[in-house]
Amino acid sequence: MFARDYVADLAARGRHHFTTDEAVGAIGSPRSSVRAQLRRLKVRGIIAEPVRGFNMIVPAKHRSRGCLPAEQFIPQLMDLAGEPYYFALLSAAERYGAAHQRPQVVQVMVRKNRAAIECGQVRVEFVARHDLERVCVREFNTPRGVARYSTPEVTALELVGYPKHAGGIANVAAVLPELAEEMEADGLARAARLSPVSWSQRLGYLLERLVESDLADALARFVEEHARSYTPLRRAAPTSGAGRDAAWKLIVNVDIEPHT
Numbered sequence: 660m661f662a663r664d665y666v667a668d669l670a671a672r673g674r675h676h677f678t679t680d681e682a683v684g685a686i687g688s689p690r691s692s693v694r695a696q697l698r699r700l701k702v703r704g705i706i707a708e709p710v711r712g713f714n715m716i717v718p719a720k721h722r723s724r725g726c727l728p729a730e731q732f733i734p735q736l737m738d739l740a741g742e743p744y745y746f747a748l749l750s751a752a753e754r755y756g757a758a759h760q761r762p763q764v765v766q767v768m769v770r771k772n773r774a775a776i777e778c779g780q781v782r783v784e785f786v787a788r789h790d791l792e793r794v795c796v797r798e799f800n801t802p803r804g805v806a807r808y809s810t811p812e813v814t815a816l817e818l819v820g821y822p823k824h825a826g827g828i829a830n831v832a833a834v835l836p837e838l839a840e841e842m843e844a845d846g847l848a849r850a851a852r853l854s855p856v857s858w859s860q861r862l863g864y865l866l867e868r869l870v871e872s873d874l875a876d877a878l879a880r881f882v883e884e885h886a887r888s889y890t891p892l893r894r895a896a897p898t899s900g901a902g903r904d905a906a907w908k909l910i911v912n913v914d915i916e917p918h919t
Contacts, residue, residue, distance in 0.1 A: 660686050662696035666706060666716055675716045675727075675803055676735045682714070709778035710736060725779020729765040731803040733783060737769070744769050745796045745807040747786060748824050749834070751814040754799070757838035766824060768794075768809065768817070786824055788817075793853050795846070811841040812850040819861040820854065828893045832865055832915045839870040844877035851881050857890040864892065864907040868915060882907055 665685050669677055683693045697714065700706045704722040708714050715732050717725070726732075730746065737744040745751075747768035752758050764775075764784045770792075773785040788794070796807045809817065815838055818831045825831050851859045863878035886908040891898050893913040901912035 662686060662693060662700055663705075666700060670716050676732065676739075677714050677716075678739070679712045679714065707778050709776050709781075709783075713739065724781060726781040727803070728801075729767075729781055729783050730799075730801050730806040732778075733765075733767055734801075734804055734806050737767075742769060743792050745791065745794070745809050747809045747814065748817055748821060749826070751809045751811075752818065752834050752838050754808050755811050755814070755838060755841045757811075757834050757841070784824070786821060790853070795850060810846060810850065811838055812843065812846040813854075814838060815842060815847070816850055816854045816858045816862055819865065820858040822893070823895075828861075828913060829915065832869060835865055836869055839866065839872060839874055842874055844873055847874055848877045848881065851878055856882065856885045856887075860886055860890050860907045860909050861892055864904055864909050864911075865915065867907075879906070 662682060665682055669675070679694065679697065682697065683690050686693050697706065701708060704717060704725060706714050707717050707726045709726065709732060713736055715727050717727060721727055733744065733746070745768050746754065746766065748766040749758055749762040750766040753762055764782045766784050766786060768788050768791050769785045770787065770789055772787045775785065776783040794813050795810045797810055798805045798807055815835060818825045818834065819828070822828045822831055825834070859878045859882050863875050863882055866878070867875040889903060889908045889910050891901070891910040891912050892915070896912045898910045898912050901910050903909065904911055
């Protein structure tokens with residue numbers, strides 16, 4: 660058996676991901692020979708190797724990108740590594756129809772930092788959240804299995820919690836009104852209890868200003884009971900001379916205007 664036959668057999672059986680070790684075992688040739696054969700398949704665009712030792716079969720319709728869409732291989736890669744994950748931040752917002760502009764990078768939340776992946780035209784950025792296994796997720800079917808995404812409520816809180824990964828607080832404010840259409844007050848209150856209170860302070864203030872709903876009310880009591888100090892709306896901006904919002908215990912050190 661040659662690598663091309665092995666790959667064709669996998670595809671015929673509905674498998675689209677394999678490790679180099681699996682290929683070596685199935686083909687029965689020396690590892691150096693199998694890797695050389697796999698390299699030739701990569702040059703032809705038949706397979707891609709986003710992480711050393713992890714390969715995917717790339718159907719013809721995706722070969723111009725040189726890779727499968729991230730949601731069609733990240734779940735399998737993370738399951739192989741035995742690591743929890745979910746698609747997050749702007750990638751999750753896009754899933755819920757709330758991306759202000761199409762994200763250039765796919766964002767995946769993991770337990771600890773990992774190197775970014777570049778696979779053809781697909782780039783994946785990993786963001787660390789140590790307690791992500793407690794976070795509520797939703798599962799979506801893809802042509803290659805199931806992909807996990809943070810819920811809209813978790814997504815909103817993480818956008819204000821990781822603003823540098825979301826294009827800054829002004830971009831977060833632009834995304835929130837559409838994301839709010841998918842959010843529920845009870846779910847937001849539950850998600851808040853699993854996140855730093857400063858995230859609720861920022862998000863509550865923005866929701867109150869930007870969204871016509873009762874979502875901000877779902878955070879108000881939590882902030883009143885748990886916020887012990889003022890936190891800046893924009894962490895990287897100066898706070899001297901900035902206004903303060905007593906209800907949210909927020910230092911309003913950047914002006915956020917509602918989008919029309």
